[in-house]
Amino acid sequence: MCLCNDLTELWDDEAKKYIEGHLRSIEVKSDGWEVVYDCPNTGFRWIEDYPRSEEQGGGPMRLRRLNKVVK
Numbered sequence: 001m002c003l004c005n006d007l008t009e010l011w012d013d014e015a016k017k018y019i020e021g022h023l024r025s026i027e028v029k030s031d032g033w034e035v036v037y038d039c040p041n042t043g044f045r046w047i048e049d050y051p052r053s054e055e056q057g058g059g060p061m062r063l064r065r066l067n068k069v070v071k
Contacts, residue, residue: 002041008065015063019048043069 002022010018019025023037023046035048045066052059 002039004039004042004044004065010063012060015061019063
């Protein structure tokens with residue numbers, strides 16, 4: 001189910017479930033710490049990152065919606 005118009009940020013398990021059930025991976029950044037996804041319904045771009053990477057295990061994963069819509 002597409003919630004891209006309503007969501008702006010998800011963390012950890014919620015983010016993983018949303019990625020697996022809805023988004024398409026379109027780019028993995030060279031350092032491997034960021035992945036860009038897009039929504040097949042709305043064209044919104046999303047980025048997976050680890051903003052607290054200093055924590056053990058790289059910290060929690062964050063998925064945040066970017067403002068740019070690509071159609």
